[in-house]
Amino acid sequence: MGSVIIARILKAKEMSRCIGCFSCMLSCAAVNQRNHSLAKSAIKIKTAGGLSGKMVAVVCAGCTGVRPCAEACPSGALIERTGGGVLLSVDKCTGCQKCAAACALGAVFFDSDAGKPIICKHCGVCARFCPHECLEMEDS
Amino acid sequence: MLYENTIKVLFVDLSSRKIRIEKRGDLKDFLGGVGVASKLLEENMKPELDPLDEQQPAIFAIGALSSIYPVITKTVAMFISPLTGELGESYAGGRLALTLFMAGYDAVVLTGKSHNPCYLSITRQSVEFMDARPLWGMNSDEVGRVIREKEAGSGKRSILRIGPAGENRVAYASVCVDTYRHFGRLGLGAVLGSKNVKAITVIGDRDIPIANFKEYFKVYRSIYDKVTDTEIMMKYHDVGTPINVASLNAMGALPTKNLSQGRFEHADAITGEAFAANNLVRKLACTGCPVGCIHIGQFRREFGKGYEYEAVSVGYDYELLFSLGSYLGIKTPDEILKLIEAVEKTGLDAMSCGVALGWATEAYQKGLVSDSETMVPLDFGLTENYISAIWHIAGAANDFYSALGRGCYHAATVYGGRDFAMTFAKNEISGYHTGYGIVVGSVVGARHSHLCNGGYAIDQAQKQMSDHEMVDALLQEEKERCMLNSLIICLFARKAYDRATVIGACRAVGLEIEDSDLTQIAEKIFHTKMRIREKLGFTLENVQLPKRFFVTPGLNGVLDETITKKMIGMYAARVAAEMET
Numbered sequence: 001m002g003s004v005i006i007a008r009i010l011k012a013k014e015m016s017r018c019i020g021c022f023s024c025m026l027s028c029a030a031v032n033q034r035n036h037s038l039a040k041s042a043i044k045i046k047t048a049g050g051l052s053g054k055m056v057a058v059v060c061a062g063c064t065g066v067r068p069c070a071e072a073c074p075s076g077a078l079i080e081r082t083g084g085g086v087l088l089s090v091d092k093c094t095g096c097q098k099c100a101a102a103c104a105l106g107a108v109f110f111d112s113d114a115g116k117p118i119i120c121k122h123c124g125v126c127a128r129f130c131p132h133e134c135l136e137m138e139d140s
Numbered sequence: 141m142l143y144e145n146t147i148k149v150l151f152v153d154l155s156s157r158k159i160r161i162e163k164r165g166d167l168k169d170f171l172g173g174v175g176v177a178s179k180l181l182e183e184n185m186k187p188e189l190d191p192l193d194e195q196q197p198a199i200f201a202i203g204a205l206s207s208i209y210p211v212i213t214k215t216v217a218m219f220i221s222p223l224t225g226e227l228g229e230s231y232a233g234g235r236l237a238l239t240l241f242m243a244g245y246d247a248v249v250l251t252g253k254s255h256n257p258c259y260l261s262i263t264r265q266s267v268e269f270m271d272a273r274p275l276w277g278m279n280s281d282e283v284g285r286v287i288r289e290k291e292a293g294s295g296k297r298s299i300l301r302i303g304p305a306g307e308n309r310v311a312y313a314s315v316c317v318d319t320y321r322h323f324g325r326l327g328l329g330a331v332l333g334s335k336n337v338k339a340i341t342v343i344g345d346r347d348i349p350i351a352n353f354k355e356y357f358k359v360y361r362s363i364y365d366k367v368t369d370t371e372i373m374m375k376y377h378d379v380g381t382p383i384n385v386a387s388l389n390a391m392g393a394l395p396t397k398n399l400s401q402g403r404f405e406h407a408d409a410i411t412g413e414a415f416a417a418n419n420l421v422r423k424l425a426c427t428g429c430p431v432g433c434i435h436i437g438q439f440r441r442e443f444g445k446g447y448e449y450e451a452v453s454v455g456y457d458y459e460l461l462f463s464l465g466s467y468l469g470i471k472t473p474d475e476i477l478k479l480i481e482a483v484e485k486t487g488l489d490a491m492s493c494g495v496a497l498g499w500a501t502e503a504y505q506k507g508l509v510s511d512s513e514t515m516v517p518l519d520f521g522l523t524e525n526y527i528s529a530i531w532h533i534a535g536a537a538n539d540f541y542s543a544l545g546r547g548c549y550h551a552a553t554v555y556g557g558r559d560f561a562m563t564f565a566k567n568e569i570s571g572y573h574t575g576y577g578i579v580v581g582s583v584v585g586a587r588h589s590h591l592c593n594g595g596y597a598i599d600q601a602q603k604q605m606s607d608h609e610m611v612d613a614l615l616q617e618e619k620e621r622c623m624l625n626s627l628i629i630c631l632f633a634r635k636a637y638d639r640a641t642v643i644g645a646c647r648a649v650g651l652e653i654e655d656s657d658l659t660q661i662a663e664k665i666f667h668t669k670m671r672i673r674e675k676l677g678f679t680l681e682n683v684q685l686p687k688r689f690f691v692t693p694g695l696n697g698v699l700d701e702t703i704t705k706k707m708i709g710m711y712a713a714r715v716a717a718e719m720e721t
Contacts, residue, residue, distance in 0.1 A: 019432035021425035022238075023210070023364070030357055036142070036208050036348035037242055038296055113347040131368045131430035 007083025008137040010043075010122045012057035017132045020045060020055050024126035024135060031125045033111070033118070040111060042120035043135075060085050060107045060120035062140070069119075072102035081121070083140035088119040142208065142649060143351050147176055147246045152260065152267055154335050155194065155252030159267050167246075170668075171661050173203035173628035174229065176247050177218040178668040181227075184249060187675045191220040191228075191327075192309055192334040194253035200240070201247040203628035207238040208356075209645050210364045211373075211633035213426035215240065215317075216625060221326035221587075223311040223492070223547050224566040226678040227669060228326040229587040233426035233630065234318030235298040242296065242344025250335060259301075259339035261291065264346055272338040279303050279485040280316045283339055293343040300340040303487020305534035306333035310545040312492035312568070313534075316484070320424060320434050320455040324489045325589055326567065351650055359648040367636050368430050376433040376632050377423065381458035382412025384571070385466075391600075393573045393695040396466040397520050398498035399562050402573050402694050404466040410473055412458070419473045421453060426630070433632060439474040454480045462571030463494025468501070469520030482527045486534035492547065495568035497529055499548035503557045513540035513555075559687040564588045565678075574599035575696035576607075579704055581614045583683055584711040586669040591631060593618035599695060607703065611710045622669070623662035663718075670715055680712040 025041035033040035043059040062084030070078035070086050077092035078099060095115040100108040109118040127135040141148050147167035151160040170176050177199045184197040199218045206212055215236040221228030240248070243264045250260075254269065257276040261268040275283050280303035287299050298318055305313035306329030313329025314322045323329075332338075350356050367373045375383060388394040389407035396404040408414070419437035426434070438453045454477055464470065464479040483490045501518040503509045511517060515532055516525040532541040543551045548568060552561035562569045564582035570590035572578045581595020582588050590596055593614045598605070605613065621631065629637045637645075639655055646653045690701045 019423050019425040019434075020427070021430050021432060022427045023430045026207075026428060027360075030350060030353070030360065034350045034353045036350060037346060038238070039242070039345045040347075129364060129430070131432070 007081065007140050008122060008124065009062035009084045009140045010059060010120065010124065010127060011136050011138045012043075012059055012134060013136055014132075014134045015055055015057055018045065018055035018057070018134045019132055020047070021131065023129045023131060024057075027129040028126050032121070032123065040118060042109065042118045043126050044109065057135070058105065058107050060122070061105055062122060064140070068102045068104065069099035069108050072098040074098060078119070083122075085122055086119060087121055088117065090116060093117070141244065141246055142204070142241075142348070147172065148244060149176075149180065149247045149249060150245045150262070150267070151249045151251070153252045154250060154254040154258070154269075154337065157254075157269050169661070170665060171204040171623075171626035172206070172246060173201055173214075174216045174218070174622060174625040175661065175665040175668070176626070177201040177216050177229075178665055178672065180247060180249055181218045181220075182668055182672050182675075184251065185220055185672070185675075187677070191222040191225055192330060194335060195251060196220050196331070198250040198328065198331045198335065199247060200236075202237045202240045202245075203626055204651060205627045205629075205645055205649070207241045207428050208649065209360055209428075210367050211429045211431060211630045211636065212627060213237055213429050213630050214625075214628040216628055217315070217323045217328050219326075219328055219331045220676065221311075222309065222330045223327045224588065224678075226676040227586055227673045228328065228331075229669075230323040230325050230328055231625070231628070232315070232317040232321045232323045233429070234321035235296075235427045236300065236317050236342060237628070238427040239296065239298040239342040239344045242346050242348070243342055244344065244346050250332075250337065252335065254336040257336045257338050259287065259341065260337060262340065262342045264344060272336075275338045276307060277304060278338075280487045281319070281485055284316065284319060287339055287341060291341050291343070293341075296345065297341060297343045300342075301487075302329040302332050302338060303485060303534065305487045305545075306330055307338070308534065308536045308545070309333050310488060310534060310536070311547050311550075312489040312496075312545075313487055314489045316487060320436070321426065322489075325491065326587060327489075329487050352648065355648040359644050363636065363641065363645065364430060366641075367633060372636050373431045373633065377431050379412040379416050380423075380433055380435040382415055382435070382456065382461050384412070384458040385461055386411040386413065388462075388572065388574075389466075391574070391695040392693060393599075394466050395462060395562075395569065395571055395573050397469050398467065398502045398560055399569070399573060399688050399692050400502075400560075402692055404469075406469075406471040407466065409471055410461055410465050410476060412461075415456060415461075415473050419456075419477060429630065431632070437473065437477050439477045441478075452477070452481055454484055456480060459571055460490045460494075463491045463568075467494050467498045467571075468526060470523060470526075471521060475523040478523060479526055479530065482530040486530060488530065488534060491570060492568040493530060493533065495562055496533070496544050496548040496551065497526055499552060499557060499561045500529070500544055502560050503552075503555055506557065508556045509540060513538070515541075558684070561686055562688060563686065565683045570596070572596035572599070573692065573694035575694060576699060576704060576707060577610060577614070579685070579689055579699060580610070580707045580711065583685070583708055584614065584680060585618060586666075586673065591621070593621065607707050607710065611707055611714065615711065615714060619662040619666045622665035623658050626661060626665060667719060670719060680708050683708065
């Protein structure tokens with residue numbers, strides 16, 4: 001009786017619904033970094049042109065082909081995640097920030113306190129705490 | 141500061157451009173928020189000087205649980221009010237509480253006056269005094285845009301600013317926080333204007349490890365689910381506070397045309413439901429609030445021939461629909477939104493502005509003032525002229541508008557018409573003509589706001605109360621709100637944050653607190669506020685109430701002035717007895 005594990009990918013599909021509450025960022029930073037600081041979140045909600053503009057989410061797109069961040073990593077610290085995106089092997093990471101520079105979306109953030117990148121692992125906690133169904137976990 | 145035994149206070153002296161940081165262990169007894177701010181106000185105020193003297197402090201404080209749990213989103217400002225001459229207290233949401241928390245300050249105390257217009261840039265590492273001379277005179281929205289483009293930190297930054305009204309020291313000038321929220325009441329905008337502070341930005345990026353993740357997140361999740369999955373907060377998100385228009389009108393408690401009526405004949409056109417159907421384009425939230433009560437309405441303005449239109453979006457709430465709607469006889473949502481836009485750009489408190497214009501309209505009708513004073517004819521329903529009048533107030537265009545800019549209580553002492561200058565101890569009324577609860581509650585309340593003790597809710601409750609019971613209920617609620625405001629929980633979430641929830645939330649982050657501690661803290665804060673107002677020379681005995689409260693019937697019929705005064709006296713006696721012990 002084997003079960004098939006489907007790796008899921010986070011998609012910020014309905015950002016026009018976003019109310020800018022930042023619950024996604026707060027929960028990501030809390031669960032994944034055990035930190036109250038928004039700066040530790042792997043998803044960033046920004047406004048394009050102030051609060052009267054649109055809300056946008058900057059987050060890992062979960063690349064499935066070549067992962068430019070992993071490709072740029074000189075120490076092999078970013079490992080391809082099944083279904084898309086990468087996982088960070090902290091011990092191998094030197095904190096060079098080449099991954100952050102390589103991401104065309106600007107979705108690899110850098111934790112200057114820890115000296116390590118903040119990598120979204122598509123765990124779905126942000127979607128769980130999104131009150132307006134802007135964020136969804138999608139089967140890859 | 142969370143997980144620490146001290147309250148961290150940033151003192152900024154605008155005159156010398158020096159800053160100082162104090163870590164105060166003693167202030168922990170006040171939890172945070174309004175407790176800390178009250179104590180700092182008491183220590184730093186100069187009762188003998190004018191409210192707008194440069195030596196007077198402007199104090200901002202976040203609470204003991206700010207930003208780490210859902211809907212704990214507010215920052216308190218305390219100051220001496222140029223409108224009432226006594227205790228000034230105002231709350232704003234937006235991103236300010238989060239950014240102060242992330243910058244690492246529990247409170248900020250501004251004193252002195254900058255020699256040139258400046259804006260302050262507050263970060264974890266420094267306070268910069270930036271040149272704001274080119275910004276002086278700008279409307280509130282423009283200032284926000286300029287600073288937003290100039291300063292780094294999009295998304296984790298808060299921008300406070302004043303409009304022309306604050307610069308011109310209008311006694312009910314507001315401070316806009318992050319476009320759609322405000323320190324509204326009692327004139328903080330004028331206090332900042334008097335200090336030559338056009339704007340303040342706060343950016344924070346502090347590392348704040350969670351001490352006990354398991355405990356903390358369990359509580360976080362339960363509160364999050366409570367405020368999103370249950371109906372407890374639904375009213376604030378769906379139609380929003382404007383849902384009150386229809387119900388208060390049906391009760392005959394919707395202040396209309398300078399409170400000459402409690403029902404508005406065009407109320408159906410300006411209900412929350414009407415706004416939602418025709419104008420609502422978006423909802424937004426303060427940082428950390430999954431509810432999202434901020435309602436944005438849009439109207440189209442024709443600015444030229446040949447189908448030239450622009451779309452204008454502004455935030456709206458119940459209080460604005462009353463003060464710039466029914467109170468001025470405005471019949472359509474689009475027109476109310478236009479008035480809100482003018483109030484936003486000039487940087488005025490919407491409630492005081494509308495109520496002051498209501499008085500001015502009646503004074504004009506009765507011939508107490510004429511065109512030479514008002515510059516435009518004022519009549520209920522005349523939107524375009526009200527827009528002109530709003531700009532005249534903000535610009536202190538002549539002697540009349542300068543007087544009106546000091547509040548309608550003051551204007552009526554100059555021009556007459558005190559009987560219909562609708563204020564509670566000099567602060568313009570709120571939108572509830574519900575009964576003794578609102579009148580007595582707002583008069584005795586520390587800042588003369590409907591939010592001091594929720595008297596309007598007592599009036600609307602099914603329970604009939606004796607005078608004694610009502611006074612007790614007001615006093616008890618005022619103290620309870622001192623406690624909630626020390627944390628600082630948005631009062632919309634007061635039902636979600638019952639005492640057991642508050643205690644659980646505190647304990648999960650290491651604040652060992654018991655029910656009796658909360659009672660004690662509430663009392664301590666309340667008594668600090670009462671001492672402040674005593675030192676500022678306020679006494680309930682001297683309060684004069686306009687006759688109209690006792691003429692226009694409301695939800696509970698026509699109020700009796702003698703009973704009202706008796707209840708105010710009972711409250712004063714209760715507080716005096718407490719203060720003696």
